Amino acid sequence: MTTPSPKGTGSITAPEGAAFSRIMGVGGYRPERVVMNAELVEAIDSSDEWIQERSGIKSRRFAAKDESVVDMSVAASLEALRAAGLEPSAIDAVIVATVTHPYQTPAAAPIVADRLGIQAAAFDISAACAGYCHGISLASDMVRGGSARHVLVIGVEKLSDFTDLTDRGSAFIFGDGAGAAVVGPSDTPAIGPTVWGSEGAQWKTISQRDSWVDVREKDLGWPAIGMAGQSVFRWAVWGMAPVAQKALDAAGVRAEDLDAFIPHQANMRIIDAMIKQLKLPTDIAVARDIAETANTSAASIPLATERMLREGEAPHGGLALQIGFGAGLVYAAQVIVLP
Amino acid sequence: MAQSEQEILEGLAEIVNEETGLDTESVQSEKSFTDDLDIDSLSMMTIVVNAEEKFGVRIPDDEVKNLKTVGDAVSFISKNQA
Numbered sequence: 001m002t003t004p005s006p007k008g009t010g011s012i013t014a015p016e017g018a019a020f021s022r023i024m025g026v027g028g029y030r031p032e033r034v035v036m037n038a039e040l041v042e043a044i045d046s047s048d049e050w051i052q053e054r055s056g057i058k059s060r061r062f063a064a065k066d067e068s069v070v071d072m073s074v075a076a077s078l079e080a081l082r083a084a085g086l087e088p089s090a091i092d093a094v095i096v097a098t099v100t101h102p103y104q105t106p107a108a109a110p111i112v113a114d115r116l117g118i119q120a121a122a123f124d125i126s127a128a129c130a131g132y133c134h135g136i137s138l139a140s141d142m143v144r145g146g147s148a149r150h151v152l153v154i155g156v157e158k159l160s161d162f163t164d165l166t167d168r169g170s171a172f173i174f175g176d177g178a179g180a181a182v183v184g185p186s187d188t189p190a191i192g193p194t195v196w197g198s199e200g201a202q203w204k205t206i207s208q209r210d211s212w213v214d215v216r217e218k219d220l221g222w223p224a225i226g227m228a229g230q231s232v233f234r235w236a237v238w239g240m241a242p243v244a245q246k247a248l249d250a251a252g253v254r255a256e257d258l259d260a261f262i263p264h265q266a267n268m269r270i271i272d273a274m275i276k277q278l279k280l281p282t283d284i285a286v287a288r289d290i291a292e293t294a295n296t297s298a299a300s301i302p303l304a305t306e307r308m309l310r311e312g313e314a315p316h317g318g319l320a321l322q323i324g325f326g327a328g329l330v331y332a333a334q335v336i337v338l339p
Numbered sequence: 340m341a342q343s344e345q346e347i348l349e350g351l352a353e354i355v356n357e358e359t360g361l362d363t364e365s366v367q368s369e370k371s372f373t374d375d376l377d378i379d380s381l382s383m384m385t386i387v388v389n390a391e392e393k394f395g396v397r398i399p400d401d402e403v404k405n406l407k408t409v410g411d412a413v414s415f416i417s418k419n420q421a
Contacts, residue, residue, distance in 0.1 A: 054379060230384050231400040238388055269381050 015146030018185030023339045027079025028306035029072050029178040031063040037172060044168045051172045056268020060175030060294030062160040069101045072178035073112045073156045080180035088116040092148035095138060096124045097131025097298040100157045129264045129326025131155055131298035137194035137332060139183035154180045155298035164224035175294030179302020192251030195243055196332035205231050206327035236270045236325055241277035244323045247333035258284050259318030260308060264325055265290035265300035285314045297326065314338055347413045354389045358382050368410035396420055
């Protein structure tokens with residue numbers, strides 16, 4: 001038999017994308033129920049003061065029992081679309097970054113799209129607390145690559161479903177919420193190069209305690225998310241500060257050019273130590289949404305961004321450095337122009 | 340060049356002072372980081388990373404929990420210095 005040769009009669013039309021991309025609008029959704037530290041301290045034999053000293057967290061929001069990751073995503077998306085001045089029909093792709101959508105399959109994104117009344121491309125990504133920055137990177141490349149004109153990126157978590165409220169190391173850390181951004185075409189560069197990577201050898205540092213299969217076969221209890229706080233702290237501060245610096249360098253921006261620094265809201269102590277490592281000038285606004293929102297994983301950066309813009313802490317059109325880092329271990333950082 | 344345990348203790352006291360504001364005099368070998376000096380796990384990690392840099396040693400995450408007293412840290416650093 002002879003090896004087949006290509007017909008050679010057809011040729012592919014290359015996709016055509018935008019010259020540059022930008023974040024056109026952000027929106028957030030914070031569940032109604034405020035949970036103060038006082039509500040959590042008994043189960044972990046702790047105190048409000050102890051929690052605040054170790055994390056800077058005063059309160060968090062917990063979603064209602066019947067409020068889902070999809071519900072929160074839709075609420076945040078509508079806000080982001082409104083901020084971008086777009087109808088849902090303008091969206092070509094929906095990316096949901098989450099680790100707490102409680103279905104192995106299907107993904108949350110198609111259901112979110114349906115609830116928005118659209119049939120856009122829709123998929124979830126699993127990059128934990130770095131999920132939003134991964135999503136922004138994908139969306140930016142999609143807009144520039146021509147596979148979408150407008151992309152909805154959602155970071156959403158209902159971590160209260162996956163938190164062991166008796167675990168001293170994590171019970172007070174997590175919260176629920178959703179943040180969303182619309183990424184679209186731009187005449188000038190407004191999303192810088194993404195600096196990202198993974199350190200999978202450390203996958204046990206932050207992880208669901210047991211696999212679903214082990215939970216079933218070994219009759220284990222509900223697999224909440226656990227983490228080795230000290231190791232996370234070391235990695236986040238001394239490992240991530242150089243990544244943040246690389247993102248600045250890749251964008252060709254100096255620290256003093258920034259209007260805002262929006263790191264993943266993991267722990268106030270991590271934020272403070274990162275600022276010190278980065279030698280960030282003191283006039284730069286720093287996201288500290290963690291105090292009232294706790295760590296909402298993939299939702300933390302868009303929620304913090306939305307708050308900074310709404311409260312006038314950071315200027316529209318200003319430069320912000322955002323960095324996500326978390327379970328995997330994975331990370332992603334980029335400089336963006338605030339919408 | 341390897342330092343004496345006394346030099347390591349003095350260097351460590353400076354690091355602890357910088358992180359916590361504690362007087363260097365209070366950082367003595369028999370003191371427990373948590374019980375006596377009231378240093379929490381995240382401050383301890385900051386001290387560990389600064390000590391690594393200052394003394395040119397590697398202190399793995401798993402080792403940190405074994406460093407209960409200032410003396411434990413001094414002897415670990417002393418043994419592991421190049």
